[in-house]
Structures are given as structure tokens and as C-alpha cells.
Amino acid sequence: MSQLDRLNPGEYILWTGLGLVSFLGFWYLSVSLGLVPRQFLPAPHEVVLKFIHLVSEPFSGYTLLAHIASSFQRFLYGFILAVAIGVPLGLLMALSKFANQLITPFFESIRFVAPIAWVPFAALWFGTGIGGPVLVIFMGAFPPVLINTYRGAMHVDKKYLEAAKMLGAGRFRLMTEVLFPAAIPSIVAGLRISAGLGWQSLVGAELIVASSGVGYMMVKGQASIQTDIVMSGMIAIGIIGLFIDILLRQAEKLAVNYKEA
Amino acid sequence: MADIVFESVERSFKQGGKEFLAVGGIDLTVKDKEFVAIVGPSGCGKTTCMRMVAGLEMPTKGRVLVGGKKIIGPGPDRAVVFQQFALFPWKSVQENIEFGLKSLKMDAAQKKEKTARLITLMGLEGYEQAYPHQLSGGMQQRVAIARAYVLEPEVLLMDEPFGALDAQTRVVMQEELVRLARKNPKTVLFITHAVEEAVYLADRVVVMSRRPGLIRDVIEIKPIREKEGWDQHSRIEDVMDLSSFVQLRSQIWKLLREQNLGAEH
Numbered sequence: 001m002s003q004l005d006r007l008n009p010g011e012y013i014l015w016t017g018l019g020l021v022s023f024l025g026f027w028y029l030s031v032s033l034g035l036v037p038r039q040f041l042p043a044p045h046e047v048v049l050k051f052i053h054l055v056s057e058p059f060s061g062y063t064l065l066a067h068i069a070s071s072f073q074r075f076l077y078g079f080i081l082a083v084a085i086g087v088p089l090g091l092l093m094a095l096s097k098f099a100n101q102l103i104t105p106f107f108e109s110i111r112f113v114a115p116i117a118w119v120p121f122a123a124l125w126f127g128t129g130i131g132g133p134v135l136v137i138f139m140g141a142f143p144p145v146l147i148n149t150y151r152g153a154m155h156v157d158k159k160y161l162e163a164a165k166m167l168g169a170g171r172f173r174l175m176t177e178v179l180f181p182a183a184i185p186s187i188v189a190g191l192r193i194s195a196g197l198g199w200q201s202l203v204g205a206e207l208i209v210a211s212s213g214v215g216y217m218m219v220k221g222q223a224s225i226q227t228d229i230v231m232s233g234m235i236a237i238g239i240i241g242l243f244i245d246i247l248l249r250q251a252e253k254l255a256v257n258y259k260e261a
Numbered sequence: 262m263a264d265i266v267f268e269s270v271e272r273s274f275k276q277g278g279k280e281f282l283a284v285g286g287i288d289l290t291v292k293d294k295e296f297v298a299i300v301g302p303s304g305c306g307k308t309t310c311m312r313m314v315a316g317l318e319m320p321t322k323g324r325v326l327v328g329g330k331k332i333i334g335p336g337p338d339r340a341v342v343f344q345q346f347a348l349f350p351w352k353s354v355q356e357n358i359e360f361g362l363k364s365l366k367m368d369a370a371q372k373k374e375k376t377a378r379l380i381t382l383m384g385l386e387g388y389e390q391a392y393p394h395q396l397s398g399g400m401q402q403r404v405a406i407a408r409a410y411v412l413e414p415e416v417l418l419m420d421e422p423f424g425a426l427d428a429q430t431r432v433v434m435q436e437e438l439v440r441l442a443r444k445n446p447k448t449v450l451f452i453t454h455a456v457e458e459a460v461y462l463a464d465r466v467v468v469m470s471r472r473p474g475l476i477r478d479v480i481e482i483k484p485i486r487e488k489e490g491w492d493q494h495s496r497i498e499d500v501m502d503l504s505s506f507v508q509l510r511s512q513i514w515k516l517l518r519e520q521n522l523g524a525e526h
Contacts, residue, residue, distance in 0.1 A: 159345055159347040163341070168337035173363070181351035184351075
């Protein structure tokens with residue numbers, strides 16, 4: 001059977017279930033048979049119990065939900081900042097060769113620096129304040145927003161720009177009423193990548209420059225050799241990441257509701 | 262006064278490192294409130310001529326003047342109706358028509374009234390909130406014309422505006438344009454490769470030849486149209502049956518055919 005043939009629902013559940021069960025079984029056996037020492041890897045059921053426990057019982061000052069809330073808030077700040085700067089800047093670069101030439105070298109030189117590499121500066125500038133994680137998230141989320149806005153706006157059919165110019169639209173209206181709506185599908189696709197990178201960078205930032213949050217909780221768990229707490233944090237990160245992606249996927253569907261004439 | 266003047270206009274393009282002359286020395290005056298159609302084979306530079314009046318392209322040599330002023334860029338004093346309509350797909354019919362008005366200093370009530378008048382004139386009532394993709398080609402073209410007319414431009418530039426329409430719709434739109442143009446004449450430069458369309462609509466027909474694009478001949482239609490009373494007929498097929506129409510049409514056809522033969526030799 002090739003990849004292109006679709007599985008029917010029964011087969012789908014069967015193979016997905018089989019994969020999960022064998023993974024969890026392998027994990028469980030390797031821990032319970034003592035192949036891996038307990039302090040290195042907790043058993044799956046212990047992680048689930050710990051996860052449930054952390055929801056109600058504070059660890060390192062907060063419950064799991066409070067850690068998540070604190071992480072999510074930082075994520076939102078960094079992400080919104082990346083969108084608020086990246087979208088207008090991308091549109092401006094598409095509209096003006098000068099702006100493009102001005103911004104590109106600077107942008108290209110920072111975009112390959114991993115967001116986590118900003119952590120030393122985040123610590124230096126903001127200590128454990130909210131600014132540090134926000135800076136790191138911003139560095140992760142900003143490049144995809146800018147690139148996708150720019151590309152989407154560059155691909156706008158020239159006839160719309162010409163029509164708008166003939167109708168007397170100035171640069172501001174070209175940006176807001178032609179380039180921006182034309183780029184929306186590309187921008188929203190960029191937001192998904194950007195949110196993913198931002199959310200991943202956040203945990204990295206919290207490992208070092210925070211006193212709350214999922215990343216902070218994990219680092220405290222590691223310090224006290226409570227691997228089930230570390231693993232619970234990983235699960236929380238995965239669930240929230242998935243949740244953010246689902247939200248943005250809905251936004252993507254809404255955004256492409258107009259068709260080319 | 263909004264006359265269009267081409268003064269020894271040349272336009273060349275670079276193609277594969279070689280310079281090639283698309284428009285090679287055009288001298289033409291479209292008088293105020295005159296309807297001039299340019300016909301010619303594809304690649305004769307007729308669209309380039311229109312785009313230079315629009316300010317979307319610049320002449321390599323010579324200059325284009327509208328109302329005595331040299332064209333330096335696009336602007337709402339000259340409205341363009343594009344072949345591919347170029348309606349903004351993310352804006353409703355109403356928003357498309359209002360687009361040009363938004364840049365003008367005018368109170369909101371006046372803008373509303375102008376938009377409503379054009380919607381009625383072009384038979385678009387009930388479609389104000391529709392988006393372009395929900396409309397037929399003919400309806401889209403009406404919106405495009407309304408969007409241009411609402412600014413009350415003195416100069417109207419039309420680039421094969423009916424080229425993308427089916428035959429029946431095209432006829433209806435041609436009849437409507439004649440009604441509009443005779444009732445409320447503007448300076449019109451109309452680009453087409455359809456000879457009948459040019460003869461039916463225009464006061465004068467300019468025949469262009471290709472490589473380089475040059476004016477081959479200019480045919481006066483208006484004196485004959487008025488003498489023979491074409492405008493008494495409301496249907497295009499009745500006008501097209503008149504012997505005066507047939508004669509003009511074949512005259513222009515021959516001019517186009519001759520140069521095609523010339524190109525083959």
C-alpha cells in the first residue's frame with residue numbers, strides 16, 4: 001500500500017493505536033525491568049499521575065495551570081509584538097525598494113541566530129523580569145512573520161496595484177488596502193510557523209531567565225531529580241503548542257474566504 | 262479641456278539583452294470629449310500607448326500630454342478600465358466603487374450619493390454587498406466601469422474592456438457604453454482588436470501596424486455615423502447591417518490584412 005491510499009477509519013485507529021501502545025509498552029518495560037535507572041526516566045503511568053497532581057498542587061510556587069498561564073502570557077506578548085512589527089515592516093519592504101535595501105542586510109544577519117542565543121542578553125537586560133522571555137520569543141517569532149508578509153505582498157498581482165494607483169491611492173492605502181489583504185493568506189500561514197518557533201523558544205528562555213512558567217518548573221524538577229515533573233512539563237508544552245496551532249489553523253480557514261475574481 | 266496628445270512618442274523594451282521598439286514614433290491627438298479607438302494586431306503596441314497615457318509606463322522618447330500637461334505618473338484624473346477588470350477581490354461591489362472616492366476630499370454623504378447613482382446607472386442594485394467572484398463576467402465589468410465613472414474623470418482609458426466577456430454580454434455592454442458615451446461624452450481612448458467594436462463605438466478609428474507600432478491610418482467615423490443616423494438604432498446588429506457600417510468595417514479590415522500580408526513577405 002502506498003502513502004497515497006487512504007486508510008479507512010478502522011485501519012486508522014488500529015495502526016495509530018498499535019503505534020502508541022507499543023511505544024508506551026516499550027517505555028514501561030524498559031523502566032520496570034530496570035533497563036533504565038528510575039532517576040533517568042520515570043514510568044509512563046507515574047508521569048500521568050504527576051501531571052494530574054501538579055494541576056492542583058503547587059510546585060516551585062505555582063500549580064501547573066499557573067505555570068502554563070504565566071508562560072502563555074509571555075508567549076502572547078512576544079508573539080503580538082512580532083506580528084505588530086513584522087507585518088507592517090514586511091509590507092513596507094514589498095512597497096519600497098529603499099526600505100527593502102535598508103532592512104534586508106540587518107534582517108538577514110540576525111535571522112540565522114537561534115532565538116535561544118539571545119538568552120544571555122535577555123538575562124543581562126531584563127534579569128528575571130518578563131522582558132527576557134518576551135525578547136527571546138520575539139526573536140523566534142519575528143522572522144517568519146516578516147518573510148511571509150513580504151513574500152505574500154510581493155506576489156500580489158500587479159494589476160491590483162496599478163488599478164489602485166489609477167484610483168488615486170497613496171502609499172499608505174496601497175499598503176493597507178491592497179498589499180495587506182492580498183498577503184493575508186501568506187501572513188496567516190507564516191503565523192503558524194512563527195507561533196511554533198516562538199513557543200519553542202519560550203521554554204528555552206524560561207529555563208534560564210524566569211521565576212515561573214513551564215520551563216522554569218522543568219528546570220526546578222531537574223534540579224531535584226524529579227524526572228516525572230520534567231516530563232509533565234514536556235507534555236504541557238506539547239498540548240499548548242497543539243492548541244495554539246489549532247487556533248491558528250482556524251484563523252487560516254477564515255482568512256482565505258475570498259477568491260480570486 | 263482634456264485632450265490627449267502624443268508627441269513623437271517612442272517606447273522601447275529590453276528583451277534578452279536586445280532593445281526592441283514597441284511603439285515607434287506616434288503623433289496623435291484625441292480631442293476633448295472625442296472617442297478614439299485604436300485597433301491593431303496583438304503586439305502592435307496599442308496597449309502600451311494606453312498605458313503611457315495612464316502613466317503606468319513612460320515613453321522612451323517624446324511625450325504624452327493630457328489637457329496640456331505632461332504625464333508623469335498614474336492619477337485619478339484619468340480612469341482606466343482594465344481587460345481583466347482588476348476588481349479588488351477582497352472588497353465588496355460597494356467598496357470597489359467607493360475606492361477612488363476615498364482619496365478625495367468630499368463629505369461622506371456626497372460620496373454615498375455618487376456611489377448609489379453609479380450603482381443604479383450600471384444596474385447593480387441588490388449586489389452592493391456581493392464580492393467580485395460571486396458575479397458574472399458582465400456584472401464584474403459593470404462594476405469596473407462604475408468604479409472608473411464614479412470619479413467623473415475627464416479622460417477614460419479602456420484596454421479591451423470587453424475582451425473577456427462572452428459574445429452576448431459583450432453586445433449588451435457595447436450598447437450600454439454607446440448610450441453612456443453619447444449622453445455624457447468624455448475623452449475616451451479605447452483599445453481593441455475587434456474592428457466592429459471600434460467602428461460601432463468610436464468617433465475615429467486609429468489603425469496601427471506592428472513592429473514597430475506605428476499609425477497606419479486614421480478613419481473618421483463620426484461624420485458618417487451622424488449623416489447616416491446610426492444612433493437612431495438602439496441595437497448593434499441593426500447598425501452593423503447598414504451599408505455605411507459595412508463599408509467602413511471592410512475598409513479597416515483591408516488595412517489590417519494588408520499589413521499582415523506585408524509581415525509574411
